[in-house]
Amino acid sequence: xxxxxxxxxxxxxxxxxxxxxxxxxxxxxxxxxxxxxxxxxxxxxxxxxxxxxxxxxxxxxxxxxxxxxxxxxxxxxxxxxxxxxxxxxxxxxxxxxxxxxxxxxxxxxxxxxxxxxxxxxxxxxxxxxxxxxxxxxxxxxxxxxxxxxxxxxxxxxxxxxxxxxxxxxxxxxxxxxxxxxxxxxxxxxxxxxxxxxxxxxxxxxxxxxxxxxxxxxxxxxxxxxxxxxxxxxxxxxxxxxxxxxxxxxxxxxxxxxxxx
Numbered sequence: 001x002x003x004x005x006x007x008x009x010x011x012x013x014x015x016x017x018x019x020x021x022x023x024x025x026x027x028x029x030x031x032x033x034x035x036x037x038x039x040x041x042x043x044x045x046x047x048x049x050x051x052x053x054x055x056x057x058x059x060x061x062x063x064x065x066x067x068x069x070x071x072x073x074x075x076x077x078x079x080x081x082x083x084x085x086x087x088x089x090x091x092x093x094x095x096x097x098x099x100x101x102x103x104x105x106x107x108x109x110x111x112x113x114x115x116x117x118x119x120x121x122x123x124x125x126x127x128x129x130x131x132x133x134x135x136x137x138x139x140x141x142x143x144x145x146x147x148x149x150x151x152x153x154x155x156x157x158x159x160x161x162x163x164x165x166x167x168x169x170x171x172x173x174x175x176x177x178x179x180x181x182x183x184x185x186x187x188x189x190x191x192x193x194x195x196x197x198x199x200x201x202x203x204x205x206x207x208x209x210x211x212x213x214x215x216x217x218x219x220x221x222x223x224x225x226x227x228x229x230x231x232x233x234x235x236x237x238x239x240x241x242x243x244x245x246x247x248x249x250x251x252x253x254x255x256x257x258x259x260x
Contacts (some may be wrong), residue, residue, distance in 0.1 A: 052191075
């Protein structure tokens with residue numbers, strides 16, 4: 001079941017659609033679930049995968065007793081899902097930072113330092129993913145493919161692993177913690193976004209001399225905010241957003257553009 005555009009909001013339109021369709025298993029961004037107002041109920045007894053971005057602990061306090069929440073982590077380059085943390089099997093509540101769980105079957109995960117050496121539990125490194133679900137590379141982009149898909153020194157000869165660009169660490173119980181990015185990439189509503197691409201789009205406007213974009217977080221809600229310096233005259237924020245919308249996907253358009 002695909003949720004229609006008008007129901008992809010944190011409100012009754014979504015929860016009523018799920019109830020009407022009898023949905024029992026679903027994948028939802030945690031920021032969307034967290035933003036559901038009081039009175040909106042998810043289908044009782046349903047199984048919900050929440051992931052692709054940081055999962056707030058209060059999600060489990062609010063919904064853990066009525067739905068089966070599973071924290072997930074995954075990448076398009078590794079066929080969407082790589083790790084899982086079933087909350088109920090772990091006692092229902094994370095007791096702090098929500099882990100992204102253990103690697104899926106046939107999906108080795110490594111936390112490595114700059115020399116591609118494994119780091120011990122509790123030490124932060126970069127997360128690499130290998131296994132049968134790995135993509136061949138990026139179509140028509142051999143340079144990026146060779147940069148991100150590298151030889152796997154821990155697997156079979158000829159094996160590869162994907163450099164995620166995500167910071168992580170092992171827990172002593174075998175679960176992984178996600179600790180953010182090693183670059184300027186962010187995740188919003190489940191989409192991975194390079195802030196530099198948005199900055200380039202804003203800077204392409206003839207009236208813009210410089211542009212910067214940040215991910216502004218208010219609690220569990222993250223939005224993109226652009227800042228622009230005028231080449232000449234005064235800038236119209238609405239015109240800049242419209243310009244960005246003509247160059248970028250909807251989810252990459254800043255919610256707000258502030259002239260400087």
